[in-house]
Amino acid sequence: MWVSRRLPCPWIKCASSVSGFRSSGLSSSYPPSLSFRGVSSSTFHDDRKVETKSNPDASSKAVHLSYKAYESRPKKDKPMTKSPLVIQHSLLGSKTNWKNIAKEINHLTRRKVVTVDARNHGESPREPSMSYNLMAKDLRLLLDHLQLDKVSFMGQTMGGRIGMILALTQPQLIDKLVCVDATPFDSEISINRWRTLRQACAHLQNLEHELRSVHGIERSSLADKAIQDILPDTRDRSFFLSNLLCDPATGQMPNANTPLWRINFSSFLGNPDMTTSFPKFKNVSFPGKVLFIAGDRSQFIKKEDEDRIRDLFPNARFAWIPNCGHWVQTDKHVQFLKTVVPFLEGK
Incomplete structure (x- = not known):
């Protein structure tokens, strides 16, 4: 059983729950005093080559993020073998933005789903430093805390870029990756x-x-x-x-x-350079399955980006949802789920 801890923000008004879904969600922001067996809470190992002039984040520690988990009771004699799904919101967002989708994916697939607040967002700690590398450090610490050796990951724009860094630097952590309206390239x-x-x-x-x-x-x-x-x-x-x-x-x-x-x-x-802090990867690729999903009116990712993206993610698939832009998961909610869920299920 997990210990449920919430940051002291009782005045935050949460969205209403979705009817028809049972959730055993636990909202938590685990304290820095926790120690994990065999894990250094401030160390993030890059196993791949990253081209960078300097690494100002090297001395910055990961922080303990606020998260909420949605789980289904396992069926008798059928242990859960599916990789848990971690969902990371976009810039200015929070885990509550993905609450309904998390519940639906948990209900449809019976896999554990964890929504996360990034640093300086939602109920997570407020820190002076902010970059994509630091936010990837934070996610790694969360996975260690939850004792998750391998997960599927879905993130929108900023969240998608964080997932890409994890996949490219520590591919052993990522089963499948879903990037929502996200690209590894600055524009x-x-x-x-x-x-x-x-x-x-x-x-x-x-x-x-x-x-x-x-x-x-x-x-x-x-x-x-x-x-x-x-x-x-x-x-x-x-x-x-x-x-x-x-x-x-x-x-x-x-x-x-x-x-x-x-x-x-x-x-x-x-942190005026945060949005351009995505590292430059050289001679690196992620061999796993990746889905890039976006509206055909997106301003952040274009169809002409596909070949460059495949240099980093050779097994990438692309789903262009018609007649929508950045808010593909809400504007085309049903089509979004009909695209993402089969991908996660390996269909």
């Missing part, structure tokens, strides 16, 4: 998006005093108006503002020292 669009998001963070950070002086809908309305010109797309702005914390019962913050946001603005602003 002007992704760089400009990171710059825009940081601008929104700075604007709202400067507005903190005014935001704390109001509550409930008035607070979210003030924040929304403040970044309308920076994030003109209503859906992007709504996703950003979903990180605004409030007590669902009172609409107020518990105390003045409590963070206003699930995301760590200071870390976002202090």
Whole structure:
């Protein structure tokens, strides 16, 4: 039995559960004092060659991430042999974004599914440093804690890139990899998006005093108006503002020292090169099965990227879902599951 521990954020309002699904989910953020047999909590070994000028993350320690596990009771005389699935959200997201899909995949496949908050997101620790390599370190520590020798991994954009690093540096950890609207290559669009998001963070950070002086809908309305010109797309702005914390019962913050946001603005602003921190791999490839799934209107991955991606992932498959963009898992929910689940099941 696992020990269930949650970071002290009781004012976070969780999404309602999906009817028809049983979950034995345990939400946990394990304490740094835990020690694991044969595991160094601050060591992340790269087994593959990575081309890099310097490694500023070498001395930074992995952190203990908040996660939630969904499990089904094993059938009698049929032990579970399927690899667990770990799901990592996108930039500005959290594990709650994937709650419903995690439950559905657990229900359909009966495999264990674990959703994770990245550092500086959700209920995970707030750290000054943030890079793809560090976030991969964090995931490795989580796998060690859960005693998972091999997993399937699904991640969206930022989460997909973290999964790619694990697959390319430690292929023994990854059974199958699903990359949702993600590519290993930087683009002007992704760089400009990171710059825009940081601008929104700075604007709202400067507005903190005014935001704390109001509550409930008035607070979210003030924040929304403040970044309308920076994030003109209503859906992007709504996703950003979903990180605004409030007590669902009172609409107020518990105390003045409590963070206003699930995301760590200071870390976002202090790591301007985070989005371009994906390492350059030389003479390295992952031999396992990989699914790249995206909408045909995606701005982050294009069909012309397929050949370059296969240099790193020679067994990659590509699924282009018509008439949708970045939010493929929600805009085309059924088609998304009909594509991902058979891939995970080896069909």
